[in-house]
Amino acid sequence: xxxGSVRKKGKKWYYRYYVEDASGNKVxxxxxxxESKAETEKLxxxxxxxxxxxxxxxxxxxxxxxxxLDMWTEEELKVGTLSNxxxxxxxxxxxxxxxxxxxxRKLKTVTRDHLQELMDLLAFGGDAGDFHCKDLSPTxxxxxxxxxxxxxxxxxxxxxxxxxxxxDYVVRRQKKEHVDIFGTEQDTEMTGKTISSEDYRLxxxxxxxxxxxAVLPVQIAYFTGLRLGEVCGLTWQDINLEKQYMTIRRSxxxxxxxxxxxxxxxxxxxxxxxxxxxxxxxxxxxxRKEQAxxxxxxxxxxRQNYVHAITEKNRTYYECxxxxxxxxxxxxxxKLSLVCTxxxxxxxxxxxxxxxxxxxxxxxxxxxxLHFHTLRHTYTSNLLExxxxxxxxxxxxxxxxxxxxxxxYAHATKTSKRTTAxxxxxxxxxx
Numbered sequence: 001x002x003x004g005s006v007r008k009k010g011k012k013w014y015y016r017y018y019v020e021d022a023s024g025n026k027v028x029x030x031x032x033x034x035e036s037k038a039e040t041e042k043l044x045x046x047x048x049x050x051x052x053x054x055x056x057x058x059x060x061x062x063x064x065x066x067x068x069l070d071m072w073t074e075e076e077l078k079v080g081t082l083s084n085x086x087x088x089x090x091x092x093x094x095x096x097x098x099x100x101x102x103x104x105r106k107l108k109t110v111t112r113d114h115l116q117e118l119m120d121l122l123a124f125g126g127d128a129g130d131f132h133c134k135d136l137s138p139t140x141x142x143x144x145x146x147x148x149x150x151x152x153x154x155x156x157x158x159x160x161x162x163x164x165x166x167x168d169y170v171v172r173r174q175k176k177e178h179v180d181i182f183g184t185e186q187d188t189e190m191t192g193k194t195i196s197s198e199d200y201r202l203x204x205x206x207x208x209x210x211x212x213x214a215v216l217p218v219q220i221a222y223f224t225g226l227r228l229g230e231v232c233g234l235t236w237q238d239i240n241l242e243k244q245y246m247t248i249r250r251s252x253x254x255x256x257x258x259x260x261x262x263x264x265x266x267x268x269x270x271x272x273x274x275x276x277x278x279x280x281x282x283x284x285x286x287x288r289k290e291q292a293x294x295x296x297x298x299x300x301x302x303r304q305n306y307v308h309a310i311t312e313k314n315r316t317y318y319e320c321x322x323x324x325x326x327x328x329x330x331x332x333x334x335k336l337s338l339v340c341t342x343x344x345x346x347x348x349x350x351x352x353x354x355x356x357x358x359x360x361x362x363x364x365x366x367x368x369x370l371h372f373h374t375l376r377h378t379y380t381s382n383l384l385e386x387x388x389x390x391x392x393x394x395x396x397x398x399x400x401x402x403x404x405x406x407x408x409y410a411h412a413t414k415t416s417k418r419t420t421a422x423x424x425x426x427x428x429x430x431x
Contacts, residue, residue, distance in 0.1 A: 004044045010259055013037050015044035019051055032070040065110050066103035069094045072151040079313045084264050091257040093143040100131045112166040123173050135175050145172060194378040199367055203360050211356040213348055216287050217340045223280040225379030225397055228350050228372045229253045230266055234339045241284060245275045253350055263307050263318040272398045294343050300325040303345040306333040322346045
């Protein structure tokens with residue numbers, strides 16, 4: 001008789017059991033259940049009964065697209081070689097896709113036209129039943145396209161549920177930008193890409209009053225161009241205040257699939273060194289003293305941050321948690337001396353930093369378009385506009401190639417463009 005078991009992952013229970021494949025080898029099948037353990041155990045018993053009686057796992061004609069996506073996630077995506085960050089992006093894309101009516105369709109009834117309609121909806125925005133969507137960026141669209149392409153490829157082989165991949169015939173379309181060629185607006189500068197030094201001071205003043213935990217992260221990002229997760233993951237061991245440089249090794253983000261705060265690698269798994277000047281050095285020295293003072297003030301209630309490993313299939317995730325000195329810390333937890341913390345020592349949540357920027361915009365409309373990543377744009381523009389070597393800027397930012405640096409951050413200010421345009425005046429001797 002086939003053996004089986006259930007286990008909980010996140011909010012849902014999963015059931016698994018062993019069957020024979022076409023070669024007669026025992027293989028494990030894992031399927032998604034429900035949020036109820038009892039209901040999932042019932043599904044397990046039914047699956048085993050079906051297998052024992054009819055020697056099949058699931059009739060192809062009974063599988064929905066949503067069930068295929070779950071199957072592909074468990075059997076291929078999570079055991080593959082993609083980074084944890086990419087896996088999380090794909091899992092989030094699947095969670096959103098499963099709200100669309102197409103995921104309730106039987107797999108064999110899903111056609112190229114159905115999929116084209118779905119991709120067009122994601123690209124241009126609209127409604128499909130209770131599914132609502134605004135037009136997505138090409139990068140975000142790529143996640144959905146990759147998920148569907150690979151899941152259907154999985155259905156063709158090794159599953160053999162389908163004889164061909166309908167996604168091969170889906171065209172990726174993109175919303176065209178409207179240009180008003182008859183407009184009279186003189187100022188065509190892009191807004192929301194960078195902030196002026198005046199607006200930066202306004203932002204800091206607002207945060208000092210309303211969200212003091214966000215001040216140091218914003219200052220670090222402004223003077224180093226670090227990404228949001230990289231700022232949150234910075235430790236005091238990463239910073240050399242004497243030689244004024246920091247080593248960027250990790251990033252902290254919210255893993256929505258596992259409902260944890262995860263400490264992971266930086267984008268593209270790169271470790272890089274970022275130098276900084278006297279202003280940030282002074283800010284960091286002051287922050288370290290204030291952190292030590294807070295530790296004395298809170299005493300045994302001051303919380304320390306720790307990280308521990310969670311293994312799922314062949315993947316390892318590192319969860320960040322905090323404990324005060326009155327609590328027992330498990331032996332497999334390692335201390336993390338984070339630079340950016342709340343007054344009580346707890347780590348700063350990346351979502352809280354994004355929220356503080358949104359509230360600043362709400363308070364000051366002149367900051368419209370501001371989000372945390374704007375600080376990275378500003379850092380880059382400030383360097384390039386003041387004569388920094390583009391190759392060195394690329395290394396500071398951690399971009400894989402210089403074209404990314406130049407293409408993404410090519411939006412210069414009016415002043416720098418005017419200066420560039422007047423270079424030819426000097427060539428012909430006109431001041």
